[in-house]
Amino acid sequence: MCFRPAVVNMPIECPNCHKKIPVVGGVKQKKCPHCGTDLTSVTAAAPSAPSAPGAPAAPSAPSAPGAPRAPHDAPSAPHAPSGTTDKKD
Numbered sequence: 001m002c003f004r005p006a007v008v009n010m011p012i013e014c015p016n017c018h019k020k021i022p023v024v025g026g027v028k029q030k031k032c033p034h035c036g037t038d039l040t041s042v043t044a045a046a047p048s049a050p051s052a053p054g055a056p057a058a059p060s061a062p063s064a065p066g067a068p069r070a071p072h073d074a075p076s077a078p079h080a081p082s083g084t085t086d087k088k089d
């Protein structure tokens with residue numbers, strides 16, 4: 001179930017000192033408590049909707065698959081014999 005309050009009180013902003021003044025019980029103040037500016041002609045502005053997120057980046061091209069791994073119990077590859085080099089002149 002969604003809960004919605006019967007009345008939503010948006011704060012008003014003083015045009016002189018730019019401070020937010022809360023609206024209590026649907027009644028707004030006539031003068032700014034901070035600087036004394038007349039607030040009778042000021043209306044509460046509705047908050048703007050959040051901007052939409054940017055588009056995601058395009059996916060990259062797939063890469064070639066790698067060589068398969070040897071099983072962990074497989075014997076290792078044979079090594080070349082060491083110490084014997086054949087030189088022909």
